[in-house]
Amino acid sequence: MAGELYRMQAGVDAVSVSYKNNQQAAPDLNNGIITFMICDTGSAKMILASGWADALAVTQAEPYSALPGVPSAPQAGMPGLIFTTWSAFYAPKGTPRDIIVKLNKDIIAAGTSPEILAKLENMGGAPSFTTPEGLMEFTRSEIEAWRKVVKSANIKIE
Numbered sequence: 001m002a003g004e005l006y007r008m009q010a011g012v013d014a015v016s017v018s019y020k021n022n023q024q025a026a027p028d029l030n031n032g033i034i035t036f037m038i039c040d041t042g043s044a045k046m047i048l049a050s051g052w053a054d055a056l057a058v059t060q061a062e063p064y065s066a067l068p069g070v071p072s073a074p075q076a077g078m079p080g081l082i083f084t085t086w087s088a089f090y091a092p093k094g095t096p097r098d099i100i101v102k103l104n105k106d107i108i109a110a111g112t113s114p115e116i117l118a119k120l121e122n123m124g125g126a127p128s129f130t131t132p133e134g135l136m137e138f139t140r141s142e143i144e145a146w147r148k149v150v151k152s153a154n155i156k157i158e
Helices: 002-010 022-030 041-050 097-111 114-123 132-153
Strands: none
Touching: 002 132, 022 041, 097 114, 097 132
16 A cells, blocks of 8 residues: 555556565565565664665654654655554444543553553554544544545555
């Protein structure tokens, strides 16, 4: 998906090569089989440490502290190339509101503990927290944004 977004934003004719994971793609990048890859921060840190490639940009609005010296996509001339991976906690429809509120509070407390923050930073993660309503709004906006990319790229489920 990130490759399709890049192709659309940059106006380049690139062929998307799907890999099961970044660890399979990295050697092909190193050996010149593929000319670029877009990957998560943890994989990027591994690839950069190996010396196999140079980082061109992080696909977010601001530079990322885990990759010092790497510009953000807007700084690199691609203001629309914003692609971040994220995870979220969801509860079954109909879960009582008081349980939702408590879960949200507990998840934020756990996720902001120094131990968890250090582990996330080491993996290349940067946590972000919101309210249940904020998460639903964010989820809807992500679905709509990626629906446009899927439609434009004519991506089909196999």
